Amino acid sequence: MTKFPDNEAALEDQAYYRPGRLRFYDIVVLRLSNSLLWRCPTSELLRHYNRNVSAKHLDVGPGSGYYLDHCRFPETPSVSLLDLNPSPLEFVSRRISRYMPQKIVADICEPFAEFKGSFTSVALNYVMHCLPDEDGRREVAFANIRRFLAPGGVFFGSTILGDRAPHSVISRRINEKYNTMGAFYNKNDSVERLKELLSAEFEDYEVKLRGTVALFTATAT
C-alpha cells in the first residue's frame, strides 16, 4: 500500500465508511437512496462507468467498490484505488481481488506530484459532495486528477447537488442533515460550480443532470 501524509480532519469526516457500514452501503445508498432520494438510479451510474472506464483506471474514493465490481473493464485492466481512509481500500481490494488493485492512502485535496500521466481513466464518483469547498481544496483535487491522466485520458464521475438542485421536500431535508453532520459539503454545489472546476483544468467536458445528481466527463488533451 502506498501511503501519503493523511489529513486527520478530513479522515474524521469520512469515518462513516467503516467496514461494518460498507457492508450496508450497497443497500442503503445504491439501492434505496439513489433511486428514491436523489432520483438517479444506480443503473444509470453503472452505465456511466461502462462508457468511461479504461485499461489503466484510478478510482478516487471507491467506497464499497460496487461499480468497480460490476462495471465492464477492458480485458486484464490495471486498477488503482485512492482514498484517505484505509477501510474502503481494504474492503474494495478484497471485493475486486481478481484485479489485484494497487492501494493508495492519500487525501485527493492535498497537492502531490506522483502518478503524473499514469492513468487512462480516473473516476470521482459521489466524492465531490464529500469535499469541503474551501481553501481551494477542490481546485487542488481536480488539478491532481488532471495531472494523473495520460493525454486523451478521461475523467468522469458524479456528485449530488445542493440547495439549487430540484430536490424533493424529503431529499432536501436529508441533504441538509448530511451537511450539518459534516458528511456532505454540497449546500452551494450546482451544475455551474462543477463546470467552473472542470473548465479550470479541461477544455473538453460535459455535464448532465439526472434528478439531483450531476454526471460529468472530461477529456485530457
Ligand SMILES: C[S@@+](CC[C@H](N)C(=O)[O-])C[C@H]1O[C@@H](n2cnc3c(N)ncnc32)[C@H](O)[C@@H]1O
Ligand atoms: C460517498 S463515498 C463514494 C463511494 C463510491 N465512489 C460510490 O460512488 O459509491 C466517498 C468516498 O470518498 C472517500 N473520500 C472522502 N474524502 C476524500 C479525500 N479528501 N481524499 C480521498 N478520498 C476521500 C471516502 O473515504 C469514501 O470512500
